[in-house]
Amino acid sequence: MNKKTTFLALLMGLSVVALGATGAMARDQIRIVGSSTVFPFSTAVAERFGRNTDFKTPVVESTGSGGGLKLFCSGAGQDTPDIANASRRIKASEVELCAQNGVADIVEVKIGYDGIVLANSNSSAQLDVSLRDIFLALAKNVPDGHGATMPNPYITWQDVNAVLPDVKIEVLGPPPTSGTRDAFAELALEGGCKTFDWIAALKGSDKPAFKALCHTIREDGAYIEAGENDNLIVQKLNANPSAFGVFGFSFLDQNSDSIQGSIVNGVAPEFEEISSGNYPISRSLYFYVKASHVGDITGMEEFLSEFANDRAWGPDGYLADKGMIPMSDAERIEWATRAENLTNLNM
Amino acid sequence: MTNSFVMRSSKSRKRHAAEMRFQWMGRIAIIIAIGFLVFMVGSIAMMGAGALKQTHIAFDVDLSHNEIDPAFPEKADYDAIIKASLRKAFPDITDRREKRELYRLVSAEASFSLKNFVVNNPAHIGQTHKLWFIASDDVDLFFKGNITIDEKGNAGRLNAQEVAWVRIFERNQNIETRFNTRFFTAGDSREPELAGILSSLTGTAFTLLITFLIAFPIGIFSAIFLEEFIPQSRWGDIIEVNITNLAAVPSIVFGILGLTIFLNTFGMPRSSPLVGGLVLALMTLPTIIIASRAALRSVSPSIREAALGVGATQIQTVFHHVVPLALPGMLTGAIVGMARALGETAPLLMIGMVAFIVDVPNSILAPATALPVQIFLWADSPERAFLEKTSAAIIVLLVFLVLMNLIAIILRSKHRQRF
Known part of the structure; x- marks a missing residue:
């Protein structure tokens, strides 16, 4: 019996040692937090960086843009992240939070674009819609034709626009917590919404009402929240040929044997079209760096030059192969210079 | 005495029937539960089995003295050697875009494994060797039959041309699946063919x-x-x-x-x-x-x-x-x-x-x-x-x-x- 008590006492002792064995150590590894959309690209760069240099592979966390920027702005120093990825631009409120916590030297680097596609199984016909059709099909309230709004009455795509097929509107998309959903509402719904002159006029006179009308997605079952996992949506599209899904371009790219992207405003969601800016639903991707950490944390400079490099983010770079849409030559030069000179963020 | 207590009265028959019903309900419940379990584990196992195999492709690699300095074998540009060797295997490809598609057949790991090979076997410098490399994830999916060819001849992200190249490798027996040890010995990677647990x-x-x-x-x-x-x-x-x-x-x-x-x-x-x-x-x-x-x-x-x-x-x-x-x-x-x-x-x-x-x-x-x-x-x-x-x-x-x-x-x- 004594043996057993000693054993237990040993366990207790070990756990105390484990508790005590923490101390702040100087960090020799870059820490990155932020958007799950930028995650696949950021990790690809981190992996190459770790392989091609003697530095440790950076740790990249997938926390979402908002959560990442919050961590990023929690202070400067060893125990805070060096870089935050974001699938949208940093907000003024976040810059303020950063400043309050002593982070005033934020460097903004735009890395490329991400197209958002409306896609269906390629056993069905390809859809050719306008942003206005998307708005009318998916908004909670739509114009009634007399300068007022009514709850969305449309059941099939044909109800929305007579040239569209007689198929029930059934769109699987991300939940409100997702950045993809925000971008979809802002670019696709608002884009279609603005094509009504009186609503466009509303933007100047009553902005909250404009936003409420243009950004609110219907809740009567035509738009189905399918969770954050885009692979799941792709699988559901294969199972249900009449349904459409909303997700990032890289998932269309990877599953082009089973799904097809809808043509929006006459432009197909193809690599070149998104890159040239013709495809209407695409957003910019960014990362933010603490300039004070460059030099403090080993390898930061080298990591930035690995990222802001045509080998990574160029048209033939490995990020393009991962589904990121590269910026134009001029833009790449501009942002690479900003990354190199650590130009402070200009809102 | 037809009505002895050992005879089955209608009441006792009812009670026995109730017991049988209960037992059968229990059995059915267990069968359904096991059915779900078998279905779940079975479908995961079927999908996961493919991960134990990894496609490799082979081609001749020219380890010439021009490219590799025997004194400093680790300094050579192995990426360029891999690319040159692939071009040699398909000499009729001149278009830049096609060349890029050709390079995509091989995993990004190839240059690192070639470097390891040369550094560990410096005697091979100056010779030409047929070496096996990990194929890219797209080739892997196609070769294992996870992706079918559509009417345009494309297989997922591989275009018709790339499918034809894979067929050439196949005809020359330069492509095969091997046990994927990497899955158990490597850390995470953004390249599926290199990722491990x-x-x-x-x-x-x-x-x-x-x-x-x-x-x-x-x-x-x-x-x-x-x-x-x-x-x-x-x-x-x-x-x-x-x-x-x-x-x-x-x-x-x-x-x-x-x-x-x-x-x-x-x-x-x-x-x-x-x-x-x-x-x-x-x-x-x-x-x-x-x-x-x-x-x-x-x-x-x-x-x-x-x-x-x-x-x-x-x-x-x-x-x-x-x-x-x-x-x-x-x-x-x-x-x-x-x-x-x-x-x-x-x-x-x-x-x-x-x-x-x-x-x-x-x-x-x-x-x-x-x-x-x-x-x-x-x-x-x-x-x-x-x-x-x-x-x-x-x-x-x-x-x-x-x-x-x-x-x-x-x-x-x-x-x-x-x-």
């Missing part, structure tokens, strides 16, 4: 070790003290209510607690298995305490009375007689709690363990991730080839769960024999 598995092992070292002794001693030393006191009741409530708290709350206490107040390293283990220990403590108390309560009071009756002290009674009898139940509780901790991701998000970790963690302070997190991250990746990796990682997780339960059963039966 070792880093997350090590992270899980470290995390669970910490969880066990902390939760098990604290849980067991709390249970013993609460059950045996203050069985009917007001404090005991208050603590009991709180523990029962804690057991039902959503796990993410423990993550938030860990973020505020361990990371922000104590300044422990973010993403480390130490913090992960502490958080999971907090989460499993109530489960262990409740199970251990139930085990102690089920020990017959006569044992305690007999021990006290022959003059044993309270501590002797508890540790010599009650605890050994209750230990199997306590161990079961601990293992059930640990099994829950094994599958947990939500609390780890808050403390930074939902992360891309390539290096295998070498201590409880190094950044690490856990196996369920790895599954979550792979399931979320756009690359198609991660689908089978995800399933294979789920199988590994299930194997570990089964192993843990097996250990619980073995420990239980071993201790039961003693008394």
Whole structure:
């Protein structure tokens, strides 16, 4: 019996040692937090960086843009992240939070674009819609034709626009917590919404009402929240040929044997079209760096030059192969210079 | 006497029928449950089996002296050598875009493995060798038959031209699948063909070790003290209510607690298995305490009375007689709690363990991730080839769960024999 008590006492002792064995150590590894959309690209760069240099592979966390920027702005120093990825631009409120916590030297680097596609199984016909059709099909309230709004009455795509097929509107998309959903509402719904002159006029006179009308997605079952996992949506599209899904371009790219992207405003969601800016639903991707950490944390400079490099983010770079849409030559030069000179963020 | 009591009256027949019905309902319930289980495990196993095989392709590599300086073989540009060798295998390709498509057939790993080969075998410099390299994920998917060719001749991300090249490799027997050892020996990667589970598995092992070292002794001693030393006191009741409530708290709350206490107040390293283990220990403590108390309560009071009756002290009674009898139940509780901790991701998000970790963690302070997190991250990746990796990682997780339960059963039966 004594043996057993000693054993237990040993366990207790070990756990105390484990508790005590923490101390702040100087960090020799870059820490990155932020958007799950930028995650696949950021990790690809981190992996190459770790392989091609003697530095440790950076740790990249997938926390979402908002959560990442919050961590990023929690202070400067060893125990805070060096870089935050974001699938949208940093907000003024976040810059303020950063400043309050002593982070005033934020460097903004735009890395490329991400197209958002409306896609269906390629056993069905390809859809050719306008942003206005998307708005009318998916908004909670739509114009009634007399300068007022009514709850969305449309059941099939044909109800929305007579040239569209007689198929029930059934769109699987991300939940409100997702950045993809925000971008979809802002670019696709608002884009279609603005094509009504009186609503466009509303933007100047009553902005909250404009936003409420243009950004609110219907809740009567035509738009189905399918969770954050885009692979799941792709699988559901294969199972249900009449349904459409909303997700990032890289998932269309990877599953082009089973799904097809809808043509929006006459432009197909193809690599070149998104890159040239013709495809209407695409957003910019960014990362933010603490300039004070460059030099403090080993390898930061080298990591930035690995990222802001045509080998990574160029048209033939490995990020393009991962589904990121590269910026134009001029833009790449501009942002690479900003990354190199650590130009402070200009809102 | 036709109506003897041994004859079956209609009433007794009804009762027998009711019993039969009940038994059949039970059987059907079990059959349905087993059916679901077989379906789930079967479909995961079918999808995951592909991850155990990896496509490799071979071509002649010219290790000429012009390219590689025998004095400094590690300095050569191996990427360029791979590309030149591929061009040589298909000399009629001149278009730049086509060349790029050709390079895409081979994994980005090829230049590193060629470098390793040359550095370890410097005698081969100056010769031409047929060498095998890992194929890219797109080729892998196509060759394993996970992607079918559409009417335009494309197979997923491979275009008709690339499909034709793969066919040429196939005709020359320069493409084959081999057992994928990388999956078990490599860390995470953004390239599906290179990704492995070792880093997350090590992270899980470290995390669970910490969880066990902390939760098990604290849980067991709390249970013993609460059950045996203050069985009917007001404090005991208050603590009991709180523990029962804690057991039902959503796990993410423990993550938030860990973020505020361990990371922000104590300044422990973010993403480390130490913090992960502490958080999971907090989460499993109530489960262990409740199970251990139930085990102690089920020990017959006569044992305690007999021990006290022959003059044993309270501590002797508890540790010599009650605890050994209750230990199997306590161990079961601990293992059930640990099994829950094994599958947990939500609390780890808050403390930074939902992360891309390539290096295998070498201590409880190094950044690490856990196996369920790895599954979550792979399931979320756009690359198609991660689908089978995800399933294979789920199988590994299930194997570990089964192993843990097996250990619980073995420990239980071993201790039961003693008394």
